[in-house]
Amino acid sequence: MYSKGFKPLSIATVVAVATSLALIFFYAPLDADQGFVQKIFYVHVPMAIVALGGWVAGGLMAIRHLRSGDRSWDVRSYVAIHLSIILGVGVLVTGSIWARASWGHWWVWDEPVLVSFLIVFLLYCVYYPLRFSIEDPERQARYSSVFAIAAGAFVPLNFIAVRLAQSYTHPRVLSQTGGDLPGEMRLTFLVSLAAMALLFATLWKLELTSKNAAAQLKRLRTKLNARVAA
Amino acid sequence: MPALPLDEAGKYVAGAYVVFVALVVVYVAIIGAKITRIERELEELNELVEEEGRSPTVREGPEVRHSDQIAGLSVRPPDAAPRR
Amino acid sequence: MIRTARTILAKDLRLELRTKESVPAMTLFTLTVYVLFHFGLDRSSLDGSLASGVLWVTLLLAAVVGVARLFATEREEGGIDGLLLAPVDRTALFVAKGAALFLFLCAVELVALPAFALLLLGPGLLEPLPELLPVLLLANLGLAAVGALVAALAAETRAPELIVPLLLLPLLVPVLIAAAQATEPLLREDPSADNLGRWLGLLTLYDVVFVLLSVAVFDYLLED
Numbered sequence: 001m002y003s004k005g006f007k008p009l010s011i012a013t014v015v016a017v018a019t020s021l022a023l024i025f026f027y028a029p030l031d032a033d034q035g036f037v038q039k040i041f042y043v044h045v046p047m048a049i050v051a052l053g054g055w056v057a058g059g060l061m062a063i064r065h066l067r068s069g070d071r072s073w074d075v076r077s078y079v080a081i082h083l084s085i086i087l088g089v090g091v092l093v094t095g096s097i098w099a100r101a102s103w104g105h106w107w108v109w110d111e112p113v114l115v116s117f118l119i120v121f122l123l124y125c126v127y128y129p130l131r132f133s134i135e136d137p138e139r140q141a142r143y144s145s146v147f148a149i150a151a152g153a154f155v156p157l158n159f160i161a162v163r164l165a166q167s168y169t170h171p172r173v174l175s176q177t178g179g180d181l182p183g184e185m186r187l188t189f190l191v192s193l194a195a196m197a198l199l200f201a202t203l204w205k206l207e208l209t210s211k212n213a214a215a216q217l218k219r220l221r222t223k224l225n226a227r228v229a230a
Numbered sequence: 231m232p233a234l235p236l237d238e239a240g241k242y243v244a245g246a247y248v249v250f251v252a253l254v255v256v257y258v259a260i261i262g263a264k265i266t267r268i269e270r271e272l273e274e275l276n277e278l279v280e281e282e283g284r285s286p287t288v289r290e291g292p293e294v295r296h297s298d299q300i301a302g303l304s305v306r307p308p309d310a311a312p313r314r
Numbered sequence: 315m316i317r318t319a320r321t322i323l324a325k326d327l328r329l330e331l332r333t334k335e336s337v338p339a340m341t342l343f344t345l346t347v348y349v350l351f352h353f354g355l356d357r358s359s360l361d362g363s364l365a366s367g368v369l370w371v372t373l374l375l376a377a378v379v380g381v382a383r384l385f386a387t388e389r390e391e392g393g394i395d396g397l398l399l400a401p402v403d404r405t406a407l408f409v410a411k412g413a414a415l416f417l418f419l420c421a422v423e424l425v426a427l428p429a430f431a432l433l434l435l436g437p438g439l440l441e442p443l444p445e446l447l448p449v450l451l452l453a454n455l456g457l458a459a460v461g462a463l464v465a466a467l468a469a470e471t472r473a474p475e476l477i478v479p480l481l482l483l484p485l486l487v488p489v490l491i492a493a494a495q496a497t498e499p500l501l502r503e504d505p506s507a508d509n510l511g512r513w514l515g516l517l518t519l520y521d522v523v524f525v526l527l528s529v530a531v532f533d534y535l536l537e538d
Binding site: 122146147160 | 463467468470471472473476477480481484485487488491492495512513516519520523524527528531534535
């Protein structure tokens with residue numbers, strides 16, 4: 001049963017999202033440099049962190065799948081990766097909006113998190129054509145898991161590489177994701193991060209439940225047909 | 231103190247949050263579409279069973295994928311047509 | 315396992331020597347891309363970051379060509395089923411294919427580097443060569459390990475020629491970053507080995523992670 005614990009989870013999500021929005025717009029002070037534009041940070045960065053976490057989690061679930069042979073772990077992995085890709089689109093779009101509002105360009109190469117995120121996103125986009133071009137369902141699940149593991153290991157490596165390159169050629173322009181946040185901003189950021197993570201978990205459970213319902217329905221249908229034909 | 235300037239900066243911030251909300255809503259709508267499809271098929275199955283209860287006949291059912299039955303769960307491409 | 319790997323590797327190398335498919339094609343491809351860059355950039359002499367970038371992007375693209383062909387003979391002749399029926403350790407297969415790709419890349423570079431020095435490079439290549447060699451070897455190792463993994467992943471899909479570049483190139487970005495950054499000061503008019511240790515370190519980390527990962531995971535591919 002995938003929907004176990006769904007109600008408390010979704011309630012927690014609603015509370016967290018509402019709280020974070022209130023904090024963002026009524027509590028967090030205005031940033032000295034960027035002014036009101038900095039508020040984008042509270043939706044863009046948590047989305048990025050949760051998406052990256054979702055991809056890595058997908059890789060861990062894929063390891064579970066390969067080791068146990070239990071295909072439900074592959075489905076969990078698929079949904080986590082799939083959700084993170086959707087969030088990834090959001091990250092890139094909000095990141096672009098932020099860049100435009102801050103520096104007048106729709107894209108900047110100076111922010112290592114954004115750049116490394118683009119590379120990882122491009123990689124994960126290949127997950128769909130890879131997965132759906134393999135016909136046999138068992139093989140499809142296995143190969144997808146291998147990809148999920150390799151790509152999951154790639155995420156930190158890539159971030160390190162891009163960060164090293166940027167620190168060498170460009171000074172860190174946006175050091176907002178570090179520890180140098182004033183107290184109120186940090187609290188707001190953490191709550192927003194928690195809210196995004198809870199939202200991810202809720203949507204993940206939601207999609208898994210829907211998928212499972214569809215699969216159970218199919219089983220029911222075949223059983224009924226067998227009974228009818230007999 | 232609430233910060234609600236509707237100047238240049240406000241538009242960008244609003245845009246970013248709109249993108250986020252839109253993504254979530256579109257996603258939920260897609261799941262909703264899947265659920266309505268499940269509901270429809272459940273209704274069909276219920277009718278099927280009722281009809282069989284009234285007048286048992288040998289009918290041809292839709293195709294079955296054996297491997298799906300075993301796995302219980304499989305992933306199909308999003309645009310696959312519902313099985314008939 | 316080593317013996318099996320060596321047997322498969324010997325088979326692949328003999329095949330390549332006989333058919334001369336991959337290495338000449340990769341080399342020719344590299345030379346052609348140099349010409350493209352000459353016209354595309356409208357430059358006859360490159361140095362520093364531009365030279366480093368052209369060199370490494372070209373090598374990466376040549377690697378893509380090589381990877382796409384890595385399991386080609388098995389796919390076409392149906393040899394993969396033969397390999398799978400025999401009680402062959404998948405790890406041996408990975409080591410063999412990875413080693414083959416590594417050797418192919420080294421062979422290509424034996425020609426591509428002098429050609430680059432001849433066609434496009436402004437400053438000399440001989441002086442920075444000793445520092446350049448570890449960069450090349452470590453990069454080749456990473457290319458080979460990830461290339462073999464991607465080749466196997468893409469082998470069972472419907473359109474491997476499409477999947478291979480799409481999968482391989484993003485995965486190789488850290489290699490590109492490290493190699494290009496390491497090479498850039500070496501190819502200046504006044505060569506120096508700035509930060510070479512840092513980039514070699516990154517390459518080593520990448521190699522270790524992906525060799526170990528591929529070895530661990532290869533068993534689950536090509537199973538039946």
